[in-house]
Amino acid sequence: MQTLTKPILHIVSVGVSVLRNLQKSQEFQKIPGSEGREVNEWLKNKMADRAFLDMAYQALRSAPWKISAELNSMRIFLEQDRVKEVYLIATDTEAGKFCSDLIHRFLKEEHRIKIMRGSGCLPNYYRIEKICGDKGPKIAAEQFSEGLHKLFNAVVRLIRDNRESKTIYINATGGFKPEIAVLSLAGNLFLVPVYYLHETFNEVVFLPPFIPPKLFPSEVALLKKIYDNNRRIAGEKFKKIWASSASVLRRLEGFKVVEIGDDGEGPYEVRLTPQGKFWVEISQKMEETDA
Incomplete structure (x- = not known):
């Protein structure tokens, strides 16, 4: 009897590694930083510039593992054909959209990966650099906490909706430490493996799990x-x-x-x-x- 293998879904937290690494090349040195209001305003004016977007994509395509930490952490899975679908989660900013759109295009065009509907920027999900400059520290901290709550709910919903029909992994490489903790918690609740790329060793590391005894x-x-x-x-x-x-x-x-x-x-x-x-x-x- 033939065993049917479930398709493999990777839920990927997207950071700004693409933006930061593009800036190291001369063609993209005009980009004003990788975080904050200035770069988001700059990118907002560039989102309709097809030549700029294509140039950025070709740069990513030429060195994907070097430019994108998210793709680099997925490399072993991609090379072993262990990625069938991807759901990208990025901040609701121009920087988040820019980076997630490039990764989306690369996975779809170069690896024929299915990108799930709704993938990309998570509405009203910000990191601290988006809100701290506009609000006082107390309000900024509250909004940041709300963003983590939105991230947790989004990941839990994705797992619940797909765990019966798919094998799921969570790629936490693109997150800050609080986001990695949230992604790890969501994964632990459903026994979903969470991994990230360790910068020092340049190796994929699976986070040690906490398996709730009463649930499992x-x-x-x-x-x-x-x-x-x-x-x-x-x-x-x-x-x-x-x-x-x-x-x-x-x-x-x-x-x-x-x-x-x-x-x-x-x-x-x-x-x-x-x-x-x-x-x-x-x-x-x-x-x-x-x-």
């Missing part, structure tokens, strides 16, 4: 069983677990907390990853605190 009791119990068995289960013991809990193991594998060994004839062992070890030990400390 079967997953939690199985992780603890592997942990207590010297972080590896094989042989007859594994066969029994696989027979009763294969779907749970596959779900944990997708969340990067376990690795399933397969010798070509079928799975034969399961190993706890460093992320899985991290979560089990954190959960144990939480249980000790609650006791």
